[in-house]
Amino acid sequence: MAMAMLSPATIELVGAAGATLTTLCWLPQAVKVIRDKDTRALSLPANLAFTLGVALWLVYGIALNNWPLIGSESVTLALMLTIVATKLRYG
Structure with missing residues (x-):
């Protein structure tokens, strides 16, 4: 399906x-990390690097005034x- 058709x-x-x-895929990880305080596997x-990338995407979204982003x-x-x-904090 061509994008022009949407x-x-x-x-x-x-x-x-x-x-x-x-976005929601990170919620279970954050809850688990907060609850268990075990981050050895991370x-x-x-x-x-991912957090910096997210921050840059946020700046990009703001520049475009793109609300979903x-x-x-x-x-x-x-x-x-x-x-x-x-x-x-916990290593």
Whole structure:
């Protein structure tokens, strides 16, 4: 299916759905890290790089005034900062 065949509303809906799913996937990890305080299996460099990438996507979304991107990246950034802070505190 060519993208030209999709309406702008459908494209926004697809983007919002994708953003929601990729954001919510981090919620169980953040809850587990907070609850167990066990972060030994998590890579600090990988999580730092991902968190920086999320922050840059957030800046990009703000520059474009793209609300699905801004919303999802804001929530993802909050979750990732929680995971990274827990990793730094508990190793």
